[in-house]
Amino acid sequence: MFVRFITLKRYNSIHYRAEIDYIVLSEYQRKGISFDMVNLFLKHLSLDWKLKRVTAYVDLDNHASCKLLEKSNFKNEGILRSWVREGNLF
Template sequence: MATLIGENIILRALEPEDLNFLFSTENNESFWEISNTQLPFSKYILKKYIENAHQDIYEAKQYRFVICNYNNNPVGMIDLFNFNPQHNRVGVGILLLPEYQNNGFGFEALKLIIEYAFMHLNVHQLFANITSDNLKSISLFEKFNFKQVGIKKDWIFSNSTYKDEILYQLIKP
């Protein structure tokens, strides 16, 4: 899969050199809520994941891009998941490290992935699942005209409390 190039970032495939970045990100408990993770990952498991990351999205039904600044430093990840070519839809999720938030990287990454999904995967729609308290993500997706189409009540149990999860869709214009 080709690298997607923006003005201030690039979206690229996982590389073996990303092992430590992936290890620290996937094992950061503050991110577990959005990734539905409950246990830490070993470096061995993540190394195997990176080795298989070359799989075509039509085969794996998902694809992870690393968001890098132009110094090729990883600043986050953006995932396409639950790809369904029969119904022409794919989910999208984004994670930016806190120190790289609020500088336009997320906006640019989402813009690139929307263009890629509509033009190259020929999907009819993208969807995102966002907890109702994740105001930064809600704001980001709404900037691209993702529309709230449903609320899953008490869907996520985190820190001894239930949270609603909002389903957003962007249908190809």
């Protein structure tokens, strides 16, 4: 069983950028685990991978994740509308 995991996606070695995703089981949320995990991973990406830009997409209703990313010095650069398909559209 895992408690949490974090992944690197859409890595671009030319522009030194990537996207992160993370999941923490609900019983371990709001305990500081996510903050530590994200910041250790970001430090690793900055030092070892030399990434200059890391992005993360989060549901606006996920207030805890929005706050976590803000605490980790992410900047909200906008809202992606119609980014994912919801419901039965066809």
